[in-house]
């Protein structure tokens with residue numbers, strides 16, 4: 001099991017980006033989320049993309065296991081959040097952001113009902129064995145008709161000990177198709193991952209609609 005606390009403490013956070021995700025900027029308009037949407041960002045880290053959602057007029061609910069990135073997120077923006085502890089979780093809020101610190105699987109539907117969601121480096125951070133439960137949580141924490149954007153990463157699984165764990169198209173189809181409509185918006189062959197020892201790797205961008 002990945003020690004995420006250790007990763008944040010030792011700053012082994014190679015996934016964190018200092019710029020907005022270009023695939024988010026390109027594809028979010030196709031997702032069709034209303035400006036008033038509350039956007040769920042599971043496994044959010046301290047992603048800058050949450051600022052982009054705020055600029056679009058959305059409110060943001062991030063879910064993050066480790067307290068360090070949550071506290072950094074508010075501090076780096078000069079925000080002083082209200083802090084409320086409940087049932088193994090800590091809710092930090094400073095409008096338009098609510099970040100819930102704790103295990104995503106402990107979050108209850110009564111606490112979060114999002115209109116939209118964004119998954120970048122979230123589902124691929126979880127091993128295959130946890131993904132059915134993850135998709136179940138997404139379904140539980142979003143409203144019927146909620147729209148989502150999922151960015152995947154896939155590679156020959158024996159070539160890397162994740163995270164990120166390979167998430168092939170077939171697995172996306174298998175896990176989502178029962179309760180979500182899905183449409184692949186783009187498939188990309190990645191050229192810059194050979195340094196990690198991957199002979200080939202791809203990303204796919206999906207639009208999802210929760211039925």
Ligand SMILES: C[S@@+](CC[C@H](N)C(=O)[O-])C[C@H]1O[C@@H](n2cnc3c(N)ncnc32)[C@H](O)[C@@H]1O
Nearest residue numbers: 004015043044045047064065103104120121125
């Ligand atoms: C690879 S990082 C991606 C962060 C963010 N999505 C981004 O793009 O910068 C995955 C994050 O998920 C968090 N995480 C892992 N397991 C989790 C869980 N069960 N519940 C909530 N967060 C979790 C980790 O602490 C880490 O910050």
